[in-house]
Amino acid sequence: MDVAGILRLNIRRRIPGQAYADCPICGDRRGKLNLNLAKDAWRCNYCGAGGGMLALYARVYGISNSDAYREICDALAVDGFATETFREDGPPVGDLPQAASASPQEVHQTYSMLLSMLNLLPVHRKHLREVRGLTDQQIDAFQFRSTPPTALCRIYAERLRRAGCKVEGVPGFYLNDYGKWTIRFYSRTSGIIIPIVGVDGLIRGIQTRLDHPLRDKDDPPDREGIKYLTLSSAGKPGGVSSGSPIHFVGDPCARVVYVTEGPLKADIAHALTGRSFAAVLGAGNLAGLDGLFAFLGRSGTKEIIEAADMDKYRNAMVDAGSSRVAELARKYGLECRRLTWNPNCKGIDDWLLSLREKTEQGRGKPRMTWKEAYLHGQLAFADLRSETEQWRSTHGDDSGLGAALGLTEEEYKALVRGDGGLKAFLDRQRRRQRFRIYQLALERGQVVPFAFTGLEGLRKAGFAQPPPSYYRLVHEGELICPNDQSEQAILERIFTRYNDDLPADYGGHSLSPSDVVELCRAEGSRYFYRDKAGFAPVRFSPPQGETPAEAEVN
Template identity: 50%
Template sequence: MASCSQDFPFEIMDVVELLHLRIRRRQANSVYADCPFCGDRRGKMNVNFVKNVWRCNYCGEHGGMLSLYARLNHTTNSDAYREICDALQTGDFFWDNGAERKEQTNSGIPLKAGSAEVGLLQADKQKPKGLQQSPRASAQEIHQTLSMLFDMLSLRPAHREHLCSAKRGLTDEQIEECGFKSTPPHFLCRSLTEKLMKQGCTVQGVPGFYLDEKGNWTVKFNTRTSGILIPAVGVDGLIHGAQILLDVPMKDKDDPPEKSGAKYIWLSSSNKHMGITSGSPVHFVGNPFARTIYVTEGLLKADIAHYLMNRSFVAIAGANNVAQLEPLFALLAQNGTELIVEAHDMDKYSNEMIAKGSSRIYEAARRNGMDCRRLTWNPNHKGIDDWQLALRRMEQQKKEEKEVEKRYLDLPYRKQKFRIYQLEMNGLQTIPFAFKEVRAMRQAGYEQPPASEYRLVLDTEFPCPENLEEKELLRLLKEQYGSLVPQDYRGRPLAPSDVVELYGQDGRSYFYVNTESFEPVRFSPFLARPLQQNT
């Protein structure tokens, strides 16, 4: 069989149509479709119909058009080639010990015996026509244009308030240092672009810029994509692109109601005439000569964590978007970096796709001679920025606890015995309901918490008012062990998926920890791993 896809009598979009893949959006040289391998329905699989290749930016699966068909149909590439040709009624093939001969027209296009050339012509008409794209401008040109664009923009009060809120925790000085701005209204796009060109900036080949239907250069901002503009700065200090934190998450019309929608998009013009893709550049903040550097997912998250921790951070746009880490890691290793710390969100313990991306960070670090470790934290907080902001609020939590103590100070007390069981997490293992509510556990196929997956981490007693109701007692336990835990406590902070046992003379009762409540459950403690002794 011919090894080059240009020799095939079909193209990758023919395969996409045969497999009935749902196309979510079209760009100049590619389309984005739902991935049939991981089942993600957000259009994360890029199908490049110029190169005849595909890649899912969520699960990382990729390949050529034969492998796309073969993997889904559990067959070989040779059989996939034959079946596709049969389905499209193109080509005449003779199979002999794996070899194959083609009958060709004078033009070199394989045809099925007795078929009309009009079939191939019709297939060609159905193929998406690629928009003409600009060649990418140089890194210096992109930096100059985007820097001057940011200088022309301002930050709206509502956006500044959001960045300074408890959710983000940035100061005005940090906001200015990061260069965050608000996206401009659509009617200013032409005039902004003209000003940039008058000041000697290159706009052709810069992500976000394109030629409109009247032949004028402009930049792609509109009402639907309004939000906070975040510069993507490389380790070289140059701006290589920009992300937008959307004011209103972007949803597809067919998305289920419970789906939140995309919160971040790249400033890109790949679906416009003479536009260019953003390329998902890697973001860096901190000291490029640091011995330890953290890697997380999300530009804004990295900026916030950098200021909270005073550490150097690399940010990628998606858990599996690790291809551009290779050259960066090579440079960091030369700069003296010895340790890479993977700091993806805590759902890396329950989401196999995120866990898969984490393992690729390990591999890339080790290929470049650096060690790599996984960072974990209080699972009540999803991201590293959330966790660090929570630590900042610890002093306030201490004051609140003192108020609780005063409230019960004059009441008669008793000692309530209790135990805490937590999921045993080893290495890169994932458990579908780890740190999630009881609903996720049942969706994973468990009616009750599987005790064999748990370990006893605490067996002690808790002083509490004598007539305290069970619900209030559990709340006090959550306050005590949810963030500020005793020094000799060997477990994680109390979080969803943990199991609490209350026991005493009246018997035993078990509760699954949800985010805001406790669910009574059955539990078999003798199946759980025993309490580890202090060493």
């Protein structure tokens, strides 16, 4: 089981004295590998491979049993071998000798071979497939891997050196306390490895999506923590900084290139759209864009689309970074525009995934009866004729027609009489609801601290109620609804209508947190603030003299 732990085998089930895992030899994922703990032996019931403890390790890594014994002892820190432990406190960077950076080709060769030695844990594959929306083929093509155990980092570094790869000057590699080359992966920074690939196709760096975000002990409770770390060995003996490499995925000669933040986000967006994406490592890490834009300008690119996260409207640093992207683009004669999408989704990958999910959900959504559609204003009374004729052509007679239309027995009798009584009967069951939508007046360069946040964000910004001076009226509308439909149900209908597929006469962005909706009634209007989920009643005084205004939408 020690060796199984080092190899990070996926244990499917345990019984006394035995365990069943996925086989790392043939790749079968059905738990066919039997580990006999009493005999220290193993056998795959699918491919037939088997042997002892050393043979399992040796077969996985293609080495001899004697080398396997030495590496296992090293990994487990037994028989005199030692491994480095993680220490957060270290001497300052300037006190340690740093290596000269390896060439891009050498960095690519080392990282490529390292990735070929690593695997992707099932839990990480499941996240990429079920949460991030990628297929297994896309996951493999992007070369996502899981970070190795700390105990094996020295072994991997040594194996790379034996294979002729240069580790000195490659970000992430450094000399440990025993003068041995190792890699800066730790248990507390475990996660998914994301290769950072340049526009030339060379792997320029590695970023890790952490399993557990890093938080400082003094961080406030609401701070999310660091979710991504770029592999670097700056500050370590023989180490080197990662710099600020730019990730690129897609056609380097594309007419339009999108610029976002984060390699994983760019990979997902490319997989969903087929478009070309460049990704910076952070809103302020834009140094590499200068060279990239110069290259793209020579390669036929005409337009850069800035696709930074939607928090650019409330975060001054992100907004400044997105403005800098436009400046760099213009420097090389490239047009640049800002992309705005549904603010309910922070990143462009989230938005694209939500669009796909809504399409899939729409296919299986139960269809309204004709009566329900009429009471909700989705069908006209004249549509009743075609609904009736379609039923008769399919079923041959009127048997069951009333139930199919959603009519009560009394309503169906009125339909049969044909004296207009049915329409009058149904019209008394529905009403017209007028409403107005107010949204923040956001222009480029203007930052509002509670933009696209819920009530909690509004209050953190120092407001008990939404301040009218920040808002403008973007739309007035009306919908037909059943008399007994609740305010929350009406608000959710409005939210659904003005979400992604926006009507042509609508002048705002997708309805999202921080927006205010007014429900107009004869006895007085009521105002509701869009929270992260649902609507909450608020006090609000509409800006005077406002008319629906045009707002930037994608």
